[in-house]
Structure formats: structure tokens, C-alpha cells
Amino acid sequence: MKHEPVAAAEPRYIKLNPRDNVAIVVNDFGLPAGTKFPDGLELKSFVPQGHKTALVDIDQGAPIVRYGEVIGTATSPIKAGEWVDEARIEMPEAPALDKLEIATVVPAPLPPLEGYTFEGYRNADGSVGTKNVLGISTSVQCVSGTLEFAIKRIKSELLPKYPNVDDVVGLTHAYGCGVAITAPDAVVPIRTLQNLALNPNFGGEILVVGLGCEKLAPERLVPEGVDNAIVRMQDEAFDGFGAIVESIMEAADRRLAQLNKRRRETCPASDLVIGLQCGGSDAFSGVTANPAVGFAADLLVQAGATVMFSEVTEVRDAIQLLTRRAINEEVGRALVREMAWYDAYLARGGADRSANTTPGNKKGGLANIVEKALGSIVKSGSTLITGVLAPGERAKQKGMLFAATPASDFICGTLQLASGMTLQVFTTGRGTPYGLAAAPVIKVATRSELARRWKDLIDFDAGRIATGEMTIEETGWELFNLILDVASGRTKPWSDRWGIHNDLTLFNPAPVT
Ligand code: CA
8 A cells, every 4th residue: 555655844743652652753854843733733842853752741750652662751841842852851770681571472473475585695504695705714813914915916816717706805803812712701702703704605615814823723713624724824834925925815716716606596585694783773763764674574584584683782671572572481581691691791891771872873863772772673573583692603593583792883793794694784864884795785774865865875765654655564575675686686785886895893702911
């Protein structure tokens, strides 16, 4: 069913849940005092786009409700039609982790969605890539400059010989030496590096460039049964830098020849591993982009795919809504375990969850982390949660998984790649040029104004939901089809067209020495 687009000038707000006592202003650039909405509500002050106005009078200390949930209490009496900015909202405590309902509202599985396919690169281990990339691992930061030097030559001298290979990517990072390698939390960066090399987009071709004296032995990044996968700079057989670079080039050449044999073949949508993330969120994130992504995520789950959502500090304040959806007690407990681990991690650093919201979030109308979290978890759709991954663990299950990561865009992206993600859907309200070299990223704007202004950076405009141009269902289907197109290489997202990609960033919660 098509909805008639509303005229741009008509004042419009969005109320999401019948229990809500605030709504957000839709119109570009906001609305002035005196604006009358069709239902008779009159603004008593200017309200910027995406910010909240009170729908009724709210007493001091009374709950402020959005998404049907309490996002805080009023710090002073608020009149209907006033701007409810962050200063007028007192943030509630985070839900206690020992009192959560687990697996009490497990959604029934949705009917299977059959017949949807994409053109992917099937690997020997059964996984399927969406790109054909040579990923070269490093065991320590010391070798990064050398590898970058070699990759420049590989790209200009070797890559042209192998037209079926998309790219060569150095998996560089700041880990490997000068770190407490036996500390319990060192498992996170080490596991991440091990699993990154196994990302399906790299086709199982393993090559590690190491130094020789580092704490993280390069052997630890080579899976069992793989031989001759290490170039060690301090190896006494190398007579100088030129010989080292030649050795990297030769090793790369052999692997490029193998990767060049890969061909796309028709694969069921169930072979997809999709990561979901947001960055630069605004108050529309939970109204347009995240609901569209959530609808597409439900379709992917129905088609049998693996989908992961992440960002612990952005789900922590809505965790009570997630543990109920866990498929069983074990998965629910794993969710609680990851929240508790992160609470302790933040406490150790003298921070808490309120450190998450950025100045841009607040300018975009998000008053606090509770409001941000309620909008963020909408990405996970409505299906049951079938699994939980600790940071950097590889996904083995199908369905909707929670992959525990920090909310930092680059760290979340890196950890999702380690978990086997082959395509990421990234929602943004404020706008970001984010991209990953290892996997395509579809950027979804929460507002049409951003999608228009950044027409050559944003791939999908979910703002059409706010203007009434399209429904959540229609945008969800359109996004689902775009995911299949991008996974097939038929459509290139903007970050790949420009070749703008963020650095990999490891999550190292362990001490540095
Ligand atoms: Ca993020």
C-alpha cells in the first residue's frame, strides 16, 4: 500500500507508541513556536528536527515515555508543545542484570522465506564471500610499513594480472608486542586476528607477515594444516629489505593466482552473514533507518541467513527487552554475561554507559543512552535471538545473533569481520563516510535531507518513512533486495566506488606493557 507523500510545509510529528507522551518533529530544520499540528497541538517553543515535543503536560518527576518505555523523568514541569531537550530529562538507572526475565517472550519462528539468492564466492569450508580479496595478516605493528610498501607494488605489478580479484588488504593493527599477551583479556585481540584471516571474503588464502621477536608468534595466526604461510622479516635467509619485499610479493602472487580462479555462483540467501551497526545516530534512527533495517533483518532471518547486531553500550539500557527474546535460558544468560563483562570493563576505566552518547547524538535529538538504546535495538527486528558471540568469536549459528562489541564504529566493524560478517548495513543520522575494505557497507540514512545532501555517500534513504512516502515494510523489502544486489557485486556501495575505507581497529581490553 502506497502512502501519499505529505507536502513539505505541513507540520508533522511522529509518535511511535500509544503510551508515548512525547513525539519527534519531522520537518527539515525544525518548526517555530506557534506551529499548529493537524491534531491541534501547538508548539510553545522552537523544536529542532528530530527533537521531542511534549504531547501533554508532564509534571516534575513524572516519566517521559518514548517507544512505550521510560527514557527518564522530567526535571521540571513541562507543558504540552514545549521542546523536551536533554536538560529536561533525568536519566534512569540501567536495568539490574540479576532481575531480568529470560526467554519469557520467545517469538514464534517466522515462516521461511524461500527462493531468494545472491551471486557469491563459495569457499572450501562452505562459507560464502561477497568479495574476492587477498587479506594479508600481520602479527605485529612493526611490519605495517613494510607490508604497506609491498601492497603498493602488489597492486600495481601483480593485481592487474588477476582480473577476478577485487583488492589486496593489509590486516594491520597496533597489537602484537608491548602487550600483556598472557593476560586473560588478551584472548579478545588474539582471537580477533585469528578469525579475521578466516573471513569468507578472503577465500581461505592465509598469508602472515611477521617480524620475528614479537610476543604474538605469527604461527598463532595460521590455522592448523596450512603450511608456508609466514614471511618473517628477521629470517636470516633475507639479505636486506628488497629480498623481504620480494618474498612477500612471491607469496602474494601464488595466492592471487588461486583467488583468481574463484567465480561467483548462485547461492541461497541463507549463506549470507550480515552485520548491523549504527554510527552518528539521531532521534530518527529508531523511527526510520533502524525499523527498515529491522524489517530487512527479519526477512534475512526468514531466508535462513545469519544476522548480527552488536554495540553493548547501545543495547545495555534496553537489555530487558532482549533477554525475553532469547531462544533459551543459555542464550539469555550469555546476553547477561556480555553486559556484566562490559559493565565491569567500563567501571575499571572509571566510566559508565553515559559516556556513549556523543555531542552529535544530542544535537540530533537523542537525550540520553536510554533513548538511544531503545532506538538502536529496533535494528534487531522481531525474531528470537538464537546466539551470542563474545567479541571476535566466529558465528556458527543461523538467525539473529548478538555479537558483543563496543559501539565504536571501527572496532565494531573489525569484530564483526572477525565473526565472519561478509556485508554490513550501517545506519546513520548525522552522516559518516564509514567504509570497510574487507566487506561492502550499505549506508542507510535516517533522514531524506541527509540522503540528498550526501547523495554520493549514502546508499539508501530510510527518511522516506518519516515523510510518509513509504512504509517500513516497503523500505525493508527494498533494503533486503539491495543487500542481495550488493552481496552479488551487481551494485557497489559508495564507500567502495570512492575506495574510502576505515582502518581496522582491534579491541584490546588487556593491559599494555
Ligand atoms: Ca557504532
